[in-house]
Amino acid sequence: MLHLRLIIPSDRTAEVVGLVEGTVGATHVAVVPGAARDPEGGDLVLCDVAREAGDGLLARLRELGIDDCGSIAVENIDLSLSRRADRAEEEAPGEAADAVLWEQLAGATHEESTLSVTYIAFMALATMIAACGVVLDNAILIVGAMAVGPEFGPLAGISTGLVQRSSRLVWRSALALVAGFALAMLVTVGFSEVMVALGLFDTGVLDAARPNTGFIYQPDAFSFVVAVLAGIAGTLSLTSAKSGALVGVAISVTTVPAAANAAVAFSFQEYRQAWGSTEQLLLNLGGIVLAGTLTLVVQKVLWVRFLAGRRARRTAR
Structure with a gap:
């Protein structure tokens, strides 16, 4: 109620x-x-x-x-x-559970997709944590960074804006997404340089075998499939007010870790890995937006048809 x-x-x-x-x-x-x-x-x-x-x-x-x-x-x-x-x-x-409160969804995504100091701070912190996970080949740190990252808010905002035909929300969310990742990666490049100077990061670590984090810079078909599934789950969690599911979505998609690996690889002049990580990042972001938009469209169409069918049945009586 x-x-x-x-x-x-x-x-x-x-x-x-x-x-x-x-x-x-x-x-x-x-x-x-x-x-x-x-x-x-x-x-x-x-x-x-x-x-x-x-x-x-x-x-x-x-x-x-x-x-x-x-x-x-x-x-x-x-x-x-x-x-x-x-x-x-x-x-x-x-x-x-099937009803979508469009006003509530638009308000929530508008708030979550605002380019603020707090949003950038979370993005930068998540990316730096992921950078440590990349260098240490530590899956726990990677998962932690994925949970901290706030990027699903702007992604949901883009999907909501597209379905609601709100160009303002789309551009606002896109700005937060692009600027957030750009600034976070820039900060992480500087963080990597500092860690190297302190002797805490080894510049040769990216060339070594990384069984726990190697997938980050090696995108494949499964990367897109997982992004699509996570986008559907995340959108359903927002529209049905089951926000707890967003934690699972956050740790399912390689967005923040890919940005971190790209930043560290760029800092170490490992441009092949930097490009692979960037490709992984774009693939996942695109998959989430596509899945979120299609999910909202399907929910809207099904709900309208359900209400129309219900009115028709009442009229027939």
């Missing part, structure tokens, strides 16, 4: 309450007249709505311009002990 908190000008309250009460899957409607100070004298409207009915209600509220004249806030309800809530979920179309 979702909990909606609406702040509405008092002259629009009756219209909004009528809309909420007429939405299948909505319940627990409460109105607190005059509770708001901004807008002055505005009313506070509270309600619960089944997740599968939430996207439609949010879209209609935005069509009424409530996001311009007031406020729409949405929260996930972890536990709701109510027969009315149970009945609302039963009446709502489809299953909650």
